[in-house]
Amino acid sequence: MRYRRQFSVETALLQSRDRQEAGSVVESAGADRTRTKLSSPLRTYAAKLYWPPMNADKKIVTTMFRAPIRPGIELRLLEERHAMAAFALMDRDRDYLREWLAFVDKTRTEEDWRKFVRASLEQFAATEGFTAGIWEGDRFVGVIGTKKIDWLNGKGELGYWIGRADQGRGIVTDACRAVLDYLFRELRLNRVEIHCATGNSRSAAIARRLGFTLEGTRREAELVNGKFYDLWLFSMLKKEWNAVNAGR
Numbered sequence: 001m002r003y004r005r006q007f008s009v010e011t012a013l014l015q016s017r018d019r020q021e022a023g024s025v026v027e028s029a030g031a032d033r034t035r036t037k038l039s040s041p042l043r044t045y046a047a048k049l050y051w052p053p054m055n056a057d058k059k060i061v062t063t064m065f066r067a068p069i070r071p072g073i074e075l076r077l078l079e080e081r082h083a084m085a086a087f088a089l090m091d092r093d094r095d096y097l098r099e100w101l102a103f104v105d106k107t108r109t110e111e112d113w114r115k116f117v118r119a120s121l122e123q124f125a126a127t128e129g130f131t132a133g134i135w136e137g138d139r140f141v142g143v144i145g146t147k148k149i150d151w152l153n154g155k156g157e158l159g160y161w162i163g164r165a166d167q168g169r170g171i172v173t174d175a176c177r178a179v180l181d182y183l184f185r186e187l188r189l190n191r192v193e194i195h196c197a198t199g200n201s202r203s204a205a206i207a208r209r210l211g212f213t214l215e216g217t218r219r220e221a222e223l224v225n226g227k228f229y230d231l232w233l234f235s236m237l238k239k240e241w242n243a244v245n246a247g248r
């Protein structure tokens with residue numbers, strides 16, 4: 001009992017000292033988004049005392065799940081707090097995105113985005129797939145994810161889009177590589193598919209660039225903007241992915 005009280009007093013003293021030091025560091029971390037001034041024992045403390053980390057504008061500066069795909073660009077699991085940034089991008093590029101994506105016309109408000117995010121988080125929690133935002137620093141540039149995973153057959157399907165201004169930079173191809181690594185190596189799926197309209201040459205180029213095999217055409221398999229489109233079915237098998245990416 002006495003030991004416990006002594007421990008708690010010492011802990012309180014230690015915490016109040018660390019709070020002061022850590023507080024100034026967290027504030028400066030908010031300004032430049034680095035934590036380099038924080039010594040490592042204090043870093044552990046600061047993480048406990050100031051969670052979630054916020055910048056000077058009280059904005060959360062970290063995220064629950066992130067995966068770097070190249071310097072400055074990373075995937076972050078979609079969360080409700082990203083809804084405004086994601087919806088703004090979709091709304092800005094609506095005309096270009098709606099050409100191939102049926103859900104664009106159905107996504108009219110930020111709340112529609114929130115509903116989508118909630119559904120995709122439920123999917124993630126159930127290990128049935130996930131959706132991530134593609135971020136360049138603080139800029140939301142696109143989306144990548146899977147449809148519901150078919151666990152009976154060890155099979156998944158990729159989907160993606162990027163804002164018009166960031167097309168042609170190879171970002172989506174790199175994002176696909178990271179997600180394919182995750183699907184084949186972490187989730188141990190056996191097969192991943194990409195379905196894209198036969199006229200969507202940019203999407204088909206991604207599948208080809210990644211080494212997918214074109215298996216055939218699904219006739220009039222998708223309805224977009226009142227028109228039925230033929231879809232190309234591309235696939236990649238785990239053994240093919242591992243053979244080509246063994247050194248990565």
Ligand SMILES: CC(C)(COP(=O)(O)OP(=O)(O)OC[C@H]1O[C@@H](n2cnc3c(N)ncnc32)[C@H](O)[C@@H]1OP(=O)(O)O)[C@@H](O)C(=O)NCCC(=O)NCCS
Nearest residue numbers: 097100160161162167168169170171172173195196202203
């Ligand atoms: C489909 C879509 C995602 C393709 O985007 P994209 O920017 O062409 O794809 P990538 O990010 O992989 O970029 C590839 C381009 O970057 C270039 N590139 C530049 N640097 C590169 C790099 N480091 N690595 C690979 N490619 C690179 C490639 O040469 C290629 O350019 P090209 O089209 O002139 O040949 C995009 O057009 C889109 O969002 N469309 C609307 C939604 C949609 O159709 N989604 C798919 C539904 S199936």
